[in-house]
Amino acid sequence: MQEQKTNGPLKGLKIVEMAGIGPAPFCGMLLADLGAEVTVVERPAALRSLNTGDALNRGKRSICLDLKTELGMRAVTALINQADALIEGYRPGVMERLGLGPAVFEASNPKLVYGRVTGWGQNGPLAHAAGHDINYVALTGALSVASRAGQAPSLPATLLGDMAGGALFLALGLLSALLESQRSGRGQIIDAAMVDGVGCMSALIHSLRGTGMWPDAPQHNFFLHSSPFYDSFECADGRYVTLGAIEPQFYAELLQRLDLQDVDPQAQFDTRQWPALRARVAARIKAKPQSQWQTLLEGTDVCFAPVLSLEEAASHPHNLARGNFSRIDGKLQPSAAPRFSRSQLRPAQAGTKPGADTEAILRELGLAS
Incomplete structure (x- = not known):
C-alpha cells in the first residue's frame, strides 16, 4: 500500500490489530485516521470469516500470518512487543489459547495497552455466549426506547452496539490507558463490552427518568413517537422528513411555518x-x-432535516461543504472525524488488501526468508 503521510495527533503511536469484524477494525480505522500506525494481523484466506472492506482498512498496513507456524508466532510476537497497544475482538480466552494473551507480554512489553472488545465483556454469565449488536442493545434496556406503540423495537444496524458502545469506548479506553502509561510506565487491559458502553450511553435517559422527566408511557413522552413536534413524518411522495422542535421558541416557529396559528x-x-x-x-x-419541505423548512429554527438515503446524504450541500464523504474507486466512504485546528487527519483512501504488506513487515522484523 502507498503510505499517506500524516501529522495527525496520534502520529508515532504503534497499534497491532488482530483482524476481525465490527468494532475492532472500526476502532483501528479511527486510530489510523488520527495518525497512528496500525498494522492488521490477518489470517490466511481460507481462515477468514469476512473481509471488513476498503473503508475500515484505510490507513493501515496488513500482514498475513499463519499463527499455527513458528514463523507466524515469531512475527506476531515481535510486532506486539514493538507496539504501544493491541486491539482484539475475539471471544474471551481465544487470544490465550493462541499463546498471545496479555500475560505473555508483561515482561517483554510492560507498557503494552491490551484492548479487548466483546459484546458481553470478559466475564459474567453471558461472557462466552454468541451475540450481535441487537442483542447487546436489548440487554441494556436501550432497545426498549426505540419503539412505536404496537410495533416491535428497531434500531439502525451496527451503529449503537458495535460502533458506539464497542469501538468508541474501546478507543476511549485505549487512549486513556496510553496517557496513564506515560506516567506509570505500565500498561493494562481494557475490557470494552458493548453492553457496558451502550448502558453508559443511556445515562441521560436514566437521569431524566430519575427526575420524572422521562415517562415510560409513550403517550406522554415526546421522544417515543407520540408528539406532533418530534418524529418522522411522511410526505406526499412517500419520502420522510424529521421534526425536532422541542424548545418553545422552535415549536412556535414550527406552528407558524405549518400555518397552524390557531394552536x-x-x-x-x-x-x-x-x-x-x-x-x-x-x-x-x-x-x-419532501423537496418542497426542504425548501420551506431547511435551515430554519424548526429543527428540520429530510430522511436521506446513504447515497443522497453524500450529496447534501451541508455534507459537501464539510467534506463529510469521499468517493474512492467509485465507492463512498465517510471522512475522518473529529476535526483539529492544527493536526491533519488522513484523507479517505482505498484500504490495504489483506496481507499486502507481509513481505515488507517481515523484512522490518528481520524475519524475511
Missing part, C-alpha cells in the same frame, strides 16, 4: 392534545413532497 404554543406539553394535533401536522406534511 396555542403554550400548550405544547399538554399530552391530551397531542393525538389530534399530531394528525393535523401529519396531514400538513403529507400535502407536499
Whole structure:
C-alpha cells in the first residue's frame, strides 16, 4: 500500500490489530485516521470469516500470518512487543489459547495497552455466549426506547452496539490507558463490552427518568413517537422528513411555518392534545413532497432535516461543504472525524488488501526468508 503521510495527533503511536469484524477494525480505522500506525494481523484466506472492506482498512498496513507456524508466532510476537497497544475482538480466552494473551507480554512489553472488545465483556454469565449488536442493545434496556406503540423495537444496524458502545469506548479506553502509561510506565487491559458502553450511553435517559422527566408511557413522552413536534413524518411522495422542535421558541416557529396559528404554543406539553394535533401536522406534511419541505423548512429554527438515503446524504450541500464523504474507486466512504485546528487527519483512501504488506513487515522484523 502507498503510505499517506500524516501529522495527525496520534502520529508515532504503534497499534497491532488482530483482524476481525465490527468494532475492532472500526476502532483501528479511527486510530489510523488520527495518525497512528496500525498494522492488521490477518489470517490466511481460507481462515477468514469476512473481509471488513476498503473503508475500515484505510490507513493501515496488513500482514498475513499463519499463527499455527513458528514463523507466524515469531512475527506476531515481535510486532506486539514493538507496539504501544493491541486491539482484539475475539471471544474471551481465544487470544490465550493462541499463546498471545496479555500475560505473555508483561515482561517483554510492560507498557503494552491490551484492548479487548466483546459484546458481553470478559466475564459474567453471558461472557462466552454468541451475540450481535441487537442483542447487546436489548440487554441494556436501550432497545426498549426505540419503539412505536404496537410495533416491535428497531434500531439502525451496527451503529449503537458495535460502533458506539464497542469501538468508541474501546478507543476511549485505549487512549486513556496510553496517557496513564506515560506516567506509570505500565500498561493494562481494557475490557470494552458493548453492553457496558451502550448502558453508559443511556445515562441521560436514566437521569431524566430519575427526575420524572422521562415517562415510560409513550403517550406522554415526546421522544417515543407520540408528539406532533418530534418524529418522522411522511410526505406526499412517500419520502420522510424529521421534526425536532422541542424548545418553545422552535415549536412556535414550527406552528407558524405549518400555518397552524390557531394552536396555542403554550400548550405544547399538554399530552391530551397531542393525538389530534399530531394528525393535523401529519396531514400538513403529507400535502407536499419532501423537496418542497426542504425548501420551506431547511435551515430554519424548526429543527428540520429530510430522511436521506446513504447515497443522497453524500450529496447534501451541508455534507459537501464539510467534506463529510469521499468517493474512492467509485465507492463512498465517510471522512475522518473529529476535526483539529492544527493536526491533519488522513484523507479517505482505498484500504490495504489483506496481507499486502507481509513481505515488507517481515523484512522490518528481520524475519524475511
